[in-house]
Amino acid sequence: MNVLLWGVLPYVMVAVLVTGTIWRYRYDKFGWTTRSSELHESRLLRIGSPMFHFGLLVVVIGHVIGLVIPESWTTAIGLSEPAYHVQALVLGGIAGVSTLAGIAILIYRRRTTGPVFSATTRNDKLMYVVLVLAIVAGLSTTLLGVAGGEEHNYRVSVSPWFRSLFVFQPDIDAMAGSSLAFRIHTLIGMALFTIWPFTRLVHAFSAPVGYLFRPYIVYRSRSGGPAAGPPRRGWDRVGSSEPR
């Protein structure tokens, strides 16, 4: 059971995430969008959306740091384990609460604004459930740690397991030994990443960082140009080689 959960599932998740994203990108570029509903309602959106997204950004950064950087490194630069935990708890707690409050506002808005609600698909609803569960579970790992007094040090259980995945020698015991809350959060997180490519969440992958570096005005030629792609089948140029 543990092997299945912590040794096999992560790889299945990654496989689905990667192939799903590639497939979605090739098959459904036209559907790859934020599907913003700001046109219908902007008062609540302007509060909820930045809260949610900026909160989430901090949370993501926190996860990366917590999972990728080993405890020995932070200790080496003089940040003791308890100190690290306090700052992670405080920052993560604030960001998590803001994310949760943000999504609460957004869901409330979605439900109560007529046109926004009717633009909500079943796919969206499923995505919202998983997303909220992941956030709640994640936040409760943090809060349980504070409330229960004895907190679980995930940096000696979850993080080593996470890193071991990349060298294809999953440290199953480490993960199996972590607390229940962490295991639940990890599972929900994996579920979220599995459905990711098939929901509107894909818009996160097209965060337009390139905007900062390109010239303002984009010119593109009618023929050729970045997205014109190869000629359609049957229209290859004379002398072009046989496609393989």
Next chain:
Amino acid sequence: MKVMAQLGMVMNLDKCIGCHTCSVTCKQAWTNRAGVEYVWFNNVETRPGQGYPRRYQDQDRWRGGWVRNRRGRLTLRAGGRVRKLLSIFANPVLPNIRDYYEPWTYDYETLVDAPLGDDFPVAEPRSLLSGRPMAVEWSANWDDDLGGIPEQGELDPIVERIRRESEDKVRFEYEQAFMFYLPRICEHCLNPACVASCPSGAMYKRVEDGIVLVDQDRCRGWRMCVTGCPYKKIYFNHRTGKAEKCTFCYPRVEVGLPTVCSETCVGRLRYIGLFLYDADRVTEAASVEDERDLYQSQLDVLLDPHDPAVVAAAHRDGIDPEWVEAAQRSPVHKLVAQYRVALPLHPEFRTMPMVWYVPPLSPVVDRLTETGHDGESAGNLFGAIDALRIPVEYLAELFTAGDPEPVTRVLRTLAAMRAFMRDVTLGREIDESIPAAVGMGAEEIMEMYRLLAIAKYDERYVIPTAHVGEAHQLEELGCSLDVDGGPGMGGPFGEASGRPAPVSVETFHALRDRQTSDTVADTSASRVNLLNWDGKGRPEGLFPPRGRR
């Protein structure tokens, strides 16, 4: 010097009767789909009036276009790149659907289904967004023909500005002042703020003809272009989550046909042709310090296609000789740069718009005739143009950033043409001093008359075709709005996912053949798409089958 070609349009406002045919045919061709019910790529607004979306010209509110910063550089009024990315989760200046209008339909079914009773059944309006009954309060042309002006007229941003600027604070008497129609499409600007605002780089200006398009496959729905465009000519499709805009009917112009709005214009007032311009000088020209110099600097960017140096440079920059020749015959170049009677709309937005307008003389003529004067005599007209301050000021706010001089000059030219041609038509002795008063010769003014008044089809539209060698790619270049709400809609990821289906099944080449032949074409298609209807014959399916008499 880098020579580039730009398709442009001129509209002769004197001839617009405000019939909205252009808007309706455009809508039938391009935006009769779910998600863009509220969208009019072409709209006709009555001036004075609020426009569509409401008060779009008020850039203090909507923050569209460019501004010149203290260092003399152009920046987007809504903020630079970093600011854009930081506000990406909620765009602070996106117009709400109510600034356009809430689209609606009528509940026609009750007319048929209502049970027998004493009351006459009524088709109530139903919102197309929520499906619920709604009160219709605004639309794309709610203040058509100055409707509601006594209450709402003060809301015209231009009226506001004139009032602020005029010292004596004259009361603006709409009913007695003037009225004209302003048809608007995307300006296909030389310095498009929409393109500059797009974080994904999905919007682009076509190298060959300068048409500004949205790549539907790359648009991610960040909505920044809607804010960026000061003319509010980018619309957000709330169904697909993508931006859409006027395409200059590129599938038509690529084969030499005019756009749908031009083709169907009742007043035959639209002109389409090429400009050649110097791409290297655009930014500089758009950054001149004084807003009132923008009209002139915009003219200066345009190149004279008859100049041998320009022709040589065009050749060097890969512009087809056929295109250069088309630019030489271009009606828009004549009206804009030679006769200089066409003016850009709101040059102060600094986007270098490429749809130009011949301002209307009719408010002045009407005023003269109403007061019992001869509205065709040169002297009267010249005098009235100088005396009637409000129409001139208003037009100047629209077309020259408030500088009355060019507007007066254009109106005087039009007045001279009018007066001179009356003498010609009535067989009177012609008066050479009339054209001379506006610095033109008799010959030239008659040429201009021919272009403006007779306006033959092939003189109004001089559109070079795209190369035949590329034709296969042009047919359905996967770049813009050549998708409909067909099979793709309702894929597994929401209503808008899946592959787009091409809209034009029939090739436009066949259409051109039909259009230029004398016989009535046989159209066997059952679906009538106005995008490729040529106005000849009565295609199958345009009208319901006729019953027996």
